[in-house]
Amino acid sequence: MKKIVQSVLNFALVGSAVLLLVPAAHAAIDEEAAKALARQNKCLTCHSVAKDKDGPAYKKVAEKYKGKANAEARLIEHITSGEKAKFPDGHEEEHKIVKTSPPKDMEQIKNLVDWILAQ
Template sequence: MFARQNSCFKCHAIDKRKDGPPYREVAEKYRGRDDAQAALLHHLTSGHKVKFPDGHEESHKILKAPPEDIDNLIGWILSL
């Protein structure tokens, strides 16, 4: 799976909080939004800063992959 190959599960899980929010929570946040695909694409490919539970910030890992792989990941997240 693309998410596993790119170490996404290091910080995220499907149903429980790790350093990042669970994917079901992400899906709920973006459900019904017209900009969901674009917002998640920006999040996954821009390297913007993310805040961790302990308060420190780091740049999110930039996914470098074919657009269809990233689109499939976003579709999977939004389907949860």
């Protein structure tokens, strides 16, 4: 009986360790893929990593959302819905919807957003 309990505990420990590692591996950002998607969608026309353009710098976006639980969901909504974006001169335009290949690939969208938030 003692051996069975020991085996169950060992299995639980190994299983827990694997579960802890899976989100970390899944959360890895593919920086090159994120940059490529940003270039394909002309995101870098209005944004840059470090300097404000017509849109805020990604470093500023990351700073604004740092520590906020809804950061990823909020940015995904912003780049996939076409909601209004405010410009420095005060006018508003619909934000361009980020397109992926295959269409609406949420892994690519999430990778882009995670890259932005990592700046």
